[in-house]
Amino acid sequence: GSAGKNPSTGAGGSGTAAAKTAAAAQDMSDTEKVINWSNWPAYIDVDDKTKARPTLEAFTKATGIKVNYTEDYNDNDEFYAKVRPLLEAGSDTGRDVWCSTDWMVARLIRNGYVQKLDMANIPNHVNLQDSLKQVTFDPGRQYSLPWQSGFAGIAFNPKATGGKKVESVDQLLTDPSLKGKVTLLTEMRDTVGLVLMAMGKKIESFTDADFDAAMAELQKAKDAGQIKGFTGNDYTKPLASGDTAACFAWTGDVVQLRADNPSLGYALPQTGCTLWSDNFVIPALAKHKKNAERLINYYYDPKVMAQVVDYVNYISVVKGAQAILAKQDPSVSSNELIFPSAETLSRAHVFRGLTAEEETKYNKKFQALVTG
Amino acid sequence: MAERTSGDLVLSAVTKTYDTFTAVDNIDLTIPQGSFFALLGPSGCGKTTTLRMVAGLEQPTVGSISIGARDITATKPYQRNVNTVFQNYALFPHLDILENVAFGLKRRGVRDWKAKAMEALELVELAQVARKKPTQLSGGMQQRVALARAVVNRPDVLLLDEPLGALDLKLRRQMQIELKRIQQEVGLTFVHVTHDQEEAMTMADTIAVMNAGRLQQVGDPGTLYEKPQSTFAANFLGQSNLLRATVSGVSGEMASLDVHGIPMALPASSLPGSGAELWLGIRPEKVRLLGDSSDTTGLNTLKGEVTDVSFLGVATQYLVAMPWGRELTVVQQNDGMPRAALGTNVTLGWVPENSFALDASQDADAGVDSVEDE
Amino acid sequence: MAERTSGDLVLSAVTKTYDTFTAVDNIDLTIPQGSFFALLGPSGCGKTTTLRMVAGLEQPTVGSISIGARDITATKPYQRNVNTVFQNYALFPHLDILENVAFGLKRRGVRDWKAKAMEALELVELAQVARKKPTQLSGGMQQRVALARAVVNRPDVLLLDEPLGALDLKLRRQMQIELKRIQQEVGLTFVHVTHDQEEAMTMADTIAVMNAGRLQQVGDPGTLYEKPQSTFAANFLGQSNLLRATVSGVSGEMASLDVHGIPMALPASSLPGSGAELWLGIRPEKVRLLGDSSDTTGLNTLKGEVTDVSFLGVATQYLVAMPWGRELTVVQQNDGMPRAALGTNVTLGWVPENSFALDASQDADAGVDSVEDE
Amino acid sequence: MAVSTLTGAPVTAPRRARRRGAAVPYLLLIPGMLWLVVFFVLPMISLGSQSLQTGDVDNGYTMTWNFATYVDALSTYWPQMLRSLVYAGVATLATLALGYPLAWFIAHRSGKYKNFLLVLVIAPFFTSFLIRTLAWQTILGDQGLLAEVALRTHTSWLLSGFKEALKTVGLINNDQLLFSPFAVICGLTYNFLPFMVLPLYSNLERLDHRLVEAAGDLYASPFQAFRRVIWPLSLPGVVAGTLLTFIPATGDYINSVLLGSTRTVMIGQVIDAQFLRVLDYPTAAALSFILMLVIVALVVTYVRRAGTEELV
Amino acid sequence: MAWLRRNLVIIIGILVMVYILLPNLVVIVFSFNKPVGRYNYQWNEFSLDAWTNVCGVPGMCQSVGLSLQIGLIASLTAAVLGTMVAFALGRYRFRGRSGTNLLIFLPMATPEVVMGSSLLTLFIAMGIPTGRTTILIAHIMFCLSFVIVTVKARVASLDPRLEQAAADLYANELQTFLKVTFPLVLPGIAAGALLAFSLSFDDYIITNFNASPSSVTFPMYVWGAAQRGTPVQINVIGTVMFLGALVVVVTGQLLSGRRSRRVA
Numbered sequence A: 001g002s003a004g005k006n007p008s009t010g011a012g013g014s015g016t017a018a019a020k021t022a023a024a025a026q027d028m029s030d031t032e033k034v035i036n037w038s039n040w041p042a043y044i045d046v047d048d049k050t051k052a053r054p055t056l057e058a059f060t061k062a063t064g065i066k067v068n069y070t071e072d073y074n075d076n077d078e079f080y081a082k083v084r085p086l087l088e089a090g091s092d093t094g095r096d097v098w099c100s101t102d103w104m105v106a107r108l109i110r111n112g113y114v115q116k117l118d119m120a121n122i123p124n125h126v127n128l129q130d131s132l133k134q135v136t137f138d139p140g141r142q143y144s145l146p147w148q149s150g151f152a153g154i155a156f157n158p159k160a161t162g163g164k165k166v167e168s169v170d171q172l173l174t175d176p177s178l179k180g181k182v183t184l185l186t187e188m189r190d191t192v193g194l195v196l197m198a199m200g201k202k203i204e205s206f207t208d209a210d211f212d213a214a215m216a217e218l219q220k221a222k223d224a225g226q227i228k229g230f231t232g233n234d235y236t237k238p239l240a241s242g243d244t245a246a247c248f249a250w251t252g253d254v255v256q257l258r259a260d261n262p263s264l265g266y267a268l269p270q271t272g273c274t275l276w277s278d279n280f281v282i283p284a285l286a287k288h289k290k291n292a293e294r295l296i297n298y299y300y301d302p303k304v305m306a307q308v309v310d311y312v313n314y315i316s317v318v319k320g321a322q323a324i325l326a327k328q329d330p331s332v333s334s335n336e337l338i339f340p341s342a343e344t345l346s347r348a349h350v351f352r353g354l355t356a357e358e359e360t361k362y363n364k365k366f367q368a369l370v371t372g
Numbered sequence B, C: 001m002a003e004r005t006s007g008d009l010v011l012s013a014v015t016k017t018y019d020t021f022t023a024v025d026n027i028d029l030t031i032p033q034g035s036f037f038a039l040l041g042p043s044g045c046g047k048t049t050t051l052r053m054v055a056g057l058e059q060p061t062v063g064s065i066s067i068g069a070r071d072i073t074a075t076k077p078y079q080r081n082v083n084t085v086f087q088n089y090a091l092f093p094h095l096d097i098l099e100n101v102a103f104g105l106k107r108r109g110v111r112d113w114k115a116k117a118m119e120a121l122e123l124v125e126l127a128q129v130a131r132k133k134p135t136q137l138s139g140g141m142q143q144r145v146a147l148a149r150a151v152v153n154r155p156d157v158l159l160l161d162e163p164l165g166a167l168d169l170k171l172r173r174q175m176q177i178e179l180k181r182i183q184q185e186v187g188l189t190f191v192h193v194t195h196d197q198e199e200a201m202t203m204a205d206t207i208a209v210m211n212a213g214r215l216q217q218v219g220d221p222g223t224l225y226e227k228p229q230s231t232f233a234a235n236f237l238g239q240s241n242l243l244r245a246t247v248s249g250v251s252g253e254m255a256s257l258d259v260h261g262i263p264m265a266l267p268a269s270s271l272p273g274s275g276a277e278l279w280l281g282i283r284p285e286k287v288r289l290l291g292d293s294s295d296t297t298g299l300n301t302l303k304g305e306v307t308d309v310s311f312l313g314v315a316t317q318y319l320v321a322m323p324w325g326r327e328l329t330v331v332q333q334n335d336g337m338p339r340a341a342l343g344t345n346v347t348l349g350w351v352p353e354n355s356f357a358l359d360a361s362q363d364a365d366a367g368v369d370s371v372e373d374e
Numbered sequence D: 001m002a003v004s005t006l007t008g009a010p011v012t013a014p015r016r017a018r019r020r021g022a023a024v025p026y027l028l029l030i031p032g033m034l035w036l037v038v039f040f041v042l043p044m045i046s047l048g049s050q051s052l053q054t055g056d057v058d059n060g061y062t063m064t065w066n067f068a069t070y071v072d073a074l075s076t077y078w079p080q081m082l083r084s085l086v087y088a089g090v091a092t093l094a095t096l097a098l099g100y101p102l103a104w105f106i107a108h109r110s111g112k113y114k115n116f117l118l119v120l121v122i123a124p125f126f127t128s129f130l131i132r133t134l135a136w137q138t139i140l141g142d143q144g145l146l147a148e149v150a151l152r153t154h155t156s157w158l159l160s161g162f163k164e165a166l167k168t169v170g171l172i173n174n175d176q177l178l179f180s181p182f183a184v185i186c187g188l189t190y191n192f193l194p195f196m197v198l199p200l201y202s203n204l205e206r207l208d209h210r211l212v213e214a215a216g217d218l219y220a221s222p223f224q225a226f227r228r229v230i231w232p233l234s235l236p237g238v239v240a241g242t243l244l245t246f247i248p249a250t251g252d253y254i255n256s257v258l259l260g261s262t263r264t265v266m267i268g269q270v271i272d273a274q275f276l277r278v279l280d281y282p283t284a285a286a287l288s289f290i291l292m293l294v295i296v297a298l299v300v301t302y303v304r305r306a307g308t309e310e311l312v
Numbered sequence E: 001m002a003w004l005r006r007n008l009v010i011i012i013g014i015l016v017m018v019y020i021l022l023p024n025l026v027v028i029v030f031s032f033n034k035p036v037g038r039y040n041y042q043w044n045e046f047s048l049d050a051w052t053n054v055c056g057v058p059g060m061c062q063s064v065g066l067s068l069q070i071g072l073i074a075s076l077t078a079a080v081l082g083t084m085v086a087f088a089l090g091r092y093r094f095r096g097r098s099g100t101n102l103l104i105f106l107p108m109a110t111p112e113v114v115m116g117s118s119l120l121t122l123f124i125a126m127g128i129p130t131g132r133t134t135i136l137i138a139h140i141m142f143c144l145s146f147v148i149v150t151v152k153a154r155v156a157s158l159d160p161r162l163e164q165a166a167a168d169l170y171a172n173e174l175q176t177f178l179k180v181t182f183p184l185v186l187p188g189i190a191a192g193a194l195l196a197f198s199l200s201f202d203d204y205i206i207t208n209f210n211a212s213p214s215s216v217t218f219p220m221y222v223w224g225a226a227q228r229g230t231p232v233q234i235n236v237i238g239t240v241m242f243l244g245a246l247v248v249v250v251t252g253q254l255l256s257g258r259r260s261r262r263v264a
C-alpha cells in the first residue's frame, strides 16, 4: 500500500473540540442479528450475474448477521439533513453504520452524533494504512475507520464530446461544445477544490477571496448555460448514456463504468485533483453497535478488502490488499487510480479543514449556486 | 315496525310554516277510510306539503294528524302505515324492480315478501320485468313500479303526489283506470294530488280545492263543479262565464237579476246571501246556441256575435262577444247538428237552474292562471 | 350565414334508417308556406326524426328536402333558415334570457339584435325577465323563451317538437293560444309535433297522422276527425265506436247495413269500396241517449244497459253494454238536461250521416294504445 | 374564500338535522378534521413560527419575529419562484390544450370504449410516476427513443427542425431535448394531464348535447358553438382541472430534477434543498409560506375571474 | 380534408392517449431488455431475466410490499374518515362549514415539499420516530381531501327523495343508510379510495421526509435506484402494476356489464 500522502491531515478543523457525546442505546446485537448499513451507491462488490453482494453474503454466512445494505448515501449534505433531525432529537436513525466523508465525520463528532468505536471488537483495525491513522478530524481514530479513499477528477464520454478529450477544468467550464452537458459535484470540497486548483490556488491554504473568485468562475459557467447540473453520486448514469458529456467524478465510479463502457475517459487534471476518504461511523443510539463493529472488522481483513477493491476500484485503505490483488488481478493492482504512483499522488490535494463559521459561510454561498 | 291502525285520516288545524312563509294554513280535513280523495290546486298551493306531513316527512308547525284513534303527528315516517307514490317515482336505482317493490315488506320482516311483491307486480302487469333495473324501464312502467311498491304494503293510507304528471294523455287515461281499479280492489284510502281537474273529477269520491295554503271547498265532484262556492273554484275547476249582476227583486222561488241592463232569473236559493251585487256564473257547456225558431221561454238569453270557433273534436268552442265588450265561452257537443259560423249573430240561452251565483266581492279572474309567472 | 329562401317545405320520398331500423319510411309531404302543420302519432313513430331531418340535425338516408326552390338536403343546420323549439327547451343555462333570444341574431351578425330580441320577448310577454337566467324561470316561462328564441330569427320554417308536453292543462291552453297568435302575427310556416290530439285539432290548418314511420292520413282537422280513413286514425284521433257490419243492399243514396242483426243505414257515398263487410264507425258524442218519447225516425238505434257513468265536468261519459257483449262509449254534454243512470236500459241513436265506414280488413283496436310497453 | 361556497346540500335534510340533534355533523367531522388539524394545521403553524426564527441547526433557533428572512428569501429566489409559476402555467395550458380534446373524445366519441379509455388515462398512476418520468429520459435522451425513431424513419430533419424551433423560443438551449425547460414542461404536462382530463371528462360528459344542436339550429358554426356554448358550459371543469394541475405543478420538483438543468430550477427544488441540504430552516419555511400565499392568491383571483365558485 | 375535419377530435384524442401511454410503453418494453451495462437505458436484447427473477434485486420487493400495504391502509382509512366528513358537509348545514371547506382545500393547495417538511418537524417535536407509522399518517392526511371532494360530489348529487322514500317504506335511519344511502354513494367512495390509493402508491416527496431506512417505499426505492441505475426489475413492477390496474378495472367493467346484460 502506498497511499503515501495522508489524505486527511488537513481536515477536521475544530473537530477536536467535540464537547457533546453521543448517546448509546441498549445494544441488541446479541438478540437481533442484523446490521443496518447506509452507504454510497456503487461502493461495494456485486456479482454481475446474480446481483448479489458476495462479501456481504459471506459475512452473513460466517456470522449469521443479516446486513440491510441501503444505498441511500448519495451526497454528504443530503444524508446529513436526513439523519440530523433524528440525531438532534435523540432518536434512533434506524442505521447502525454508514460511511461519511472526512469533513462530515468532523461535523458528526463535533455535534456528538457518532459513538466511539470499540476497537476491541475490531482487532483488524491495525491493518489500516499508516497514512490514514492520524487525522485531525478524529485524532486517534476513536470514532471512525476509513472505508475507501479516492480522487475527484474529470470524466468524459467521447460519444458525447465528439471524440474530444476533456482533461482540464478550464475546458470543462468553457468549451462551447460541452455547453449544457457538464455536471459538477454537489460536494463543495471537490467542486470548489478542483476549480481553486485550476486557478492556481492551493486548497490547503486558500482565502475567502480565493473562494469567492472560484465561486465567480462557477457562476459564470452556470450563467452561460455550460452546467447542466450539480449531482451527488447520480452523475454516473447520464455520463454512461452520453447525456452528460463531461463531469467532475470520483475515480472508482468511472473505473467501474469503464467495464461496460471502455471508451469513457477519466482525467486527473494537471492543475491538481482532490483526495478524500469515506469513513465508517456508528451513529448515536445505533441498536446493533457490536454487530457493526464486527462488520468493520470483517472488511479490515485484507482478503475481504481486496475483493471489494477489485470491484469498486477505489484506493484501498487496508494494508495488504494490493499484494493480494497483484496476484489475483494484475490489471487492477497496476491501475494508477487504484494504486496511484507518487507522481499521481503529487497532484492530489486535500481540502483544508474549515471552522464552523467558515463552513456555514462557504456552504451558504455554494448552496445558493447549486440550488438557485 | 309500523303499527296497524285503521280508520279515517284526520287533519286537525294543521299549519306548516317555513321560516316566515306559511305553506299550509290551518287545514281541517277528514278523509273517510277507503275513499278516493283528490287534492287540487295551483302550483305552490301546499298540496305536496300537506302530503308530506301525512307521510311524516315534514312536521306540522301547528295541529295534529291522526288515523282512526291513533295520533300520528309525532311518529317517524317509518312508523306510519302510510305510503307515498312520489311525483318523480323515487325508485331505488341500485335495486331491481322486485327488490324495489319488496323494500317495504322486507323492512317489516314479512316472510313471503317475494310472493307478495310478485303479486303486486302482477297487479300492475310488470311481473315480466321483475329483474330489470329501474333505468331500463319506460316512464310509464316506472310509474307502475312506484305504485306497486306502495300498494304492496297495504297501507292504511296511500298518498299519490301527481303520480301521472309525466305521462302523455293516452297512457295517463290508462293509468287512471288502473289506479281506480287498484283502489277498488284493495280498498285503501287514496289521497291523490293532481293538477289535472278532469283526472280528479273522474277518479275521486271527494275533491278538495286548495289555494294559497287554505282549503277553498271540499265536496263531491258534481257539487264542486255545478255549485262552486268561490270564483276561484269556479275558474279553477273547468271554465266559467261570470257576469256582473244586480239583484232587482225576489218573487217566490226566483230572484230577478239585472245583467248589464238585461233581465235574468236565478233560483232564489242560489243567492249568495246579503248584498245586491253578485257574480252570475254559467258553465260554457250549459249555454245553448239558440236557433231563430227556438223556444226561449224560461231561459235566460243574451245576444252576441261569434268571434272565434275552435273545433275540439268531441265539441266545438265558440267565443261570443257581448255588447259590453266581454266574451262568453260556449261549448257545444259535435253531435252532428249544424252550428253557428264565425261572425254571425247568435242568441245564447240557458236554464236559470243551471247557473250559479257568487259573492261579488271576489275577483272574477281568480284561478284563471293556475301558475303565476314566478 | 343562413340564406333566405322561401316557399313551401317539401319532403320527397324521405327515409331515415338507423342501422337496420327504419324510423321514417318514404314520406312525401308538402307543407305550404305560412301554414300551421301538425304531426301526430304515437310515441316512436318517427315524428322527432322527421323534424330533425328538416332542421338538418339528421341526414335522410334516402330522399330530399327543399324549401321553395332550394334543395336543403345537404346543408348544415346553421346554414338553414329553419329554427326549432326543442321539446326540452334546450335553453343555454349560462346565458341570460335576452342573450338566449339574441343568440341566433348575433350569429348572423344582425346589428340591432338587442331591439329585435326585446321585441320578441315582448311578444311572449317576458320582457321583464330579460336579465334572468333560464333556471330562474318557471317551466311555462322557459317554454316561451324557447319560442321567442326561435321566432326572433324569422325563419322560413319553425319546428315545434312537443313544445307544450311538460305543461299542465291550464298553462298548456294558454300557450296554445299564444302560439297560434304568434303564427298568425308573423306568418311563418309552423310544423308542430304533439301527442295531444285536441291541441293539434284546435291549432293546425293541416294534420298529418303518422304511424310506424309512415304517413297514415293528411288533411284538415274536421275531415280527419269526421271521416277517418283507417281504424288507426279513427282510434288515435279521439275515441270511436266501431261496429262490425255487413252491407245488405244499396237503394238510391242510402246503403242498408246489418249490425249484429239490427238493420241500419249509411250514406252510400261513405262505403269503403268493395266487400260486403265493413266497420261502421260512430263518435261517442254523435250518439244520443234517447228518451222513451223521442222521435227515432231517420236514426240508427241500438238498445243497451248503462254500465258506467263518469262525470267529466263539461260532459258525462257513459259506457253502454250491447247485447253482443261489447260496450259503446257515449258522451253527453252536461247542458243541464237529465241523463241516464247507471244500470238503466237506454236507447242510443244517431243520424246515419254522422257515422263513417272503414275497410273490414283492419284491426278494430289499431291506435288504441298509443304507447306500447317496450 | 372561494371554497366556502362548496355547498349544494339539499334543502330539507339540514332542516331535519337541526331538529334531530345538531351533534351529528360534528361527530362525523371530528375524526377527519382532527386528523387534518393535527397533521396539517399544527405542522403549518410550527412551520410558520420556524420561518420567523433565527439561528442555525447546530446551535438552535430562537423566535425573533425575523420577517427579514422573507425579504431575503424572496430577493434571492424570486427567479425560481417566477420560473415555477411560468412553467406550471405553461404546463397547465398545455394540459388544457391536450386534455380538452381527449376528454371530449372520451366523453362523446369513444362509444363502447369509453370506460376502457378512462381506465387507460388513470392506469399510469399505478406505475410509480418516478419510473414514468425516468422513461422520459429514455425517450428524450440524445440517443433516446425519439432520436432513434427519427433516425430509423429518416425523419431526423423533422426532429432537428423541431429542436431549432424550440431553440428559437428558448425552450432548449443547445441541441439537447433533455435537461431543458422543454423537457421539464413536457414532464409536468405529462404528469398532470390525468388531473386535467378527469374533471373535464366528468363535466363534458354531462354536457347536454341538445344545447349544441340548439346552437347549430340557431346558426352557430361548429366553432361558434364551441366558443359560445360548449366552452362556457365546461368552465367549471376547466377551472377544476387547471387548479388540480397548476397547484401541484408549481410545487413540483421531480420533473425539474430528473428532466431539467441548473437553468430550470423550480421553487420546490429550492425549498427541498434549503430543508434537506442547506438546513436553513427559516429560509425554507419562509419560501414555503410565500409559495402557498402566492398560490392561494392566484387561485382566488382566478376562481373569481372564471366566475365559477365551485372548486373541484 | 373533410374527413380530417370530422375526425380531428379523434385524431388529437388518440395522439394525446399516445402521449399519456408512451412512457408506460417504454417501461413495458424495457422490462424485457437485457442491458449491456448496469444501466437500462438502451435496447440490447430480449430477455425474460427480470421477469423470472423479479425479487432478485435486494430490497425492491419489500419496498413494493410496503407501498401496497401503506396504500391499502391509507386509502381505506382516508375513505372512511373522508366519507364521514363528506356526509357531514353534503348533508348538514352547521357552524364552521366554510372553515371546514377551507381546511379541506388547503392541503390540496400546499406544495408537497411544504407538507412533508412541516410534518417531519411535528414528528420530531412530538418524538414520534419516523417509519411506517409516520408515512401512513402523512398519506392519510393528503389523501383525505381528495376522498372528501370525490365523495361529497356524490353525496350532493344523491336525490334526497330516495331516502325519504326509504323512510316512507318503513326503513329506520340506520336501515335507510345501509340499504339506500350507502350503496348509492359507494361508487363515489370507491372512486375516492382508488384515487387515494394511487396517490399514496405514487408519492415520493412527502414520504421521503417521513420515512426511515427500514421503511423504504417503492417510489423511494426507485428514486434511490435512479441515482445508481435502475434495475430492469423496476420496469417489471411498473408493468405489472399498470397492467394489473387495467385488468382489474376492465374485468370489473365486464362483470358488471355482463350482469346488467343478463338482466336485460
Ligand SMILES: Nc1ncnc2c1ncn2[C@@H]1O[C@H](COP(=O)(O)OP(=O)(O)OP(=O)(O)O)[C@@H](O)[C@H]1O
Pocket (backbone or CB within 6 Å): B018, B021, B022, B023, B041, B042, B043, B044, B045, B046, B047, B048, B049, B050, D011, D012
Ligand atoms: N323546505 C321549504 N322551505 C321553504 N318553503 C317551502 C319549502 N317547501 C315548500 N315550500 C313552499 O311552500 C309552498 C307550497 O309548496 P308545495 O310543494 O306544497 O306546493 P304544491 O302545491 O305541491 O305545488 P306543485 O303543484 O307545484 O307541486 C311553496 O310556495 C313552496 O315554495
Ligand SMILES: Nc1ncnc2c1ncn2[C@@H]1O[C@H](COP(=O)(O)OP(=O)(O)OP(=O)(O)O)[C@@H](O)[C@H]1O
Pocket (backbone or CB within 6 Å): C018, C019, C021, C022, C023, C041, C042, C043, C044, C045, C046, C047, C048, C049, C050
Ligand atoms: N339515433 C338513433 N338510433 C337508433 N334508433 C333511433 C335513433 N333515434 C331514434 N331512433 C328510433 O327511431 C324511432 C323514431 O324515433 P322518434 O324520436 O322520431 O320518435 P317520435 O315519434 O318523436 O316519438 P316520441 O313521441 O316518443 O318523441 C324510434 O323507434 C327510435 O327508437
Ligand SMILES: NCCCCNCCCN
Pocket (backbone or CB within 6 Å): A040, A041, A042, A043, A101, A187, A189, A190, A233, A250, A253, A276, A277, A278
Ligand atoms: N460510488 C462511491 C462514491 C463515493 C464518493 N465519496 C464522495 C467523497 C467526496 N469527497
Ligand SMILES: [Mg+2]
Pocket (backbone or CB within 6 Å): B047, B048, B049, B161
Ligand atoms: Mg307538489
Ligand SMILES: [Mg+2]
Pocket (backbone or CB within 6 Å): C047, C048, C049
Ligand atoms: Mg319525439
